[in-house]
Amino acid sequence: MSTSEPFAEQAPHSLLGPADIRELAAALGVRPTKQRGQNFVIDANTVRRIVRTAEVRADDVVVEVGPGLGSLTLALLETADRLVAVEIDDVLAAALPATIQARMPGRADRFSLVHSDAMQVDELPADPTALVANLPYNVAVPVLLHMLERFPTIERTLVMVQAEVADRLAAKPGNKVYGVPSVKANWYAEVKRAGSIGRNVFWPAPNVDSGLVSLVKRAEPVRTTATRQEVFAVVDAAFAQRRKTLRAALAGWAGSAPAAEAALVAAGISPQARGEALTVEEFARIAEAKA
Numbered sequence: 001m002s003t004s005e006p007f008a009e010q011a012p013h014s015l016l017g018p019a020d021i022r023e024l025a026a027a028l029g030v031r032p033t034k035q036r037g038q039n040f041v042i043d044a045n046t047v048r049r050i051v052r053t054a055e056v057r058a059d060d061v062v063v064e065v066g067p068g069l070g071s072l073t074l075a076l077l078e079t080a081d082r083l084v085a086v087e088i089d090d091v092l093a094a095a096l097p098a099t100i101q102a103r104m105p106g107r108a109d110r111f112s113l114v115h116s117d118a119m120q121v122d123e124l125p126a127d128p129t130a131l132v133a134n135l136p137y138n139v140a141v142p143v144l145l146h147m148l149e150r151f152p153t154i155e156r157t158l159v160m161v162q163a164e165v166a167d168r169l170a171a172k173p174g175n176k177v178y179g180v181p182s183v184k185a186n187w188y189a190e191v192k193r194a195g196s197i198g199r200n201v202f203w204p205a206p207n208v209d210s211g212l213v214s215l216v217k218r219a220e221p222v223r224t225t226a227t228r229q230e231v232f233a234v235v236d237a238a239f240a241q242r243r244k245t246l247r248a249a250l251a252g253w254a255g256s257a258p259a260a261e262a263a264l265v266a267a268g269i270s271p272q273a274r275g276e277a278l279t280v281e282e283f284a285r286i287a288e289a290k291a
Helices: 005-010 018-028 044-053 071-079 090-103 105-110 137-150 163-170 180-188 228-240 257-266 280-289
Strands: 061-065 082-087 111-115 130-134 156-162 189-197 210-217
Touching: 018 090, 044 071, 044 130, 044 156, 044 189, 044 210, 061 071, 061 137, 071 082, 071 090, 071 105, 071 130, 082 090, 090 105, 090 111, 105 111, 130 137, 137 156, 137 163, 137 180, 156 163, 156 189, 163 180, 163 189, 163 210, 180 189, 180 210, 180 228, 180 280, 228 280, 257 280
Parallel strands: 061 082, 061 130, 082 111, 130 156
Antiparallel strands: 156 210, 189 210
């Protein structure tokens, strides 16, 4: 009795295990580099868990940043309607389509590769509805914010990042790790921690723990007459000297400390407050109030 194509695609061996990853890497002469924050996932259960947690649907167009050797890529292809992978590494980008064809031939036509630095990507072959990625640790926040800015069709995001970065992204006002990433991510989405990932599912094993962060696009955008750039300028200024009061921290942004105080009072915010106490909506009010 012959095995039907769909069942063959879903077979466990279609995903990459530890031996597969090392074999692929050796064949390509690839050694994970710290420069690019590369840590390859070697556990099939972990990538399937990520796909489940991301709530990837059969009609989703998913964009993945930094697919590496294809561990998460294959798991995403099992479920998503279409997958676009963005890879900067020349060797990895060249090898990935062949891995997809060998492991999941029935879904290969659903896969597209963009060989580029994610920070330089301004368009994709299809409008993404979801972003799911194991982001390189050293560029996780700027890449995430760039993708959310450039592709407003993204409704749901799940990223795996260093645990410390996950905590910062998901932090709420008043939390000691609440800062620029927290506020800027919240401009786009409702953000929360979505789980932890151990070190032993990676090769090489990192020296830090990892965390999953879920971002669901805001049902209502931040209501403000200020632009995103104007609001983010206030955020950057407020946290550049986070121990100072907002009156002092925003002096450069406003032109003087008295001008900063006037903007804060007009926005209904105490000049003695600090940035870590403010919501994104309050930062927007300050941006609006600048004389």
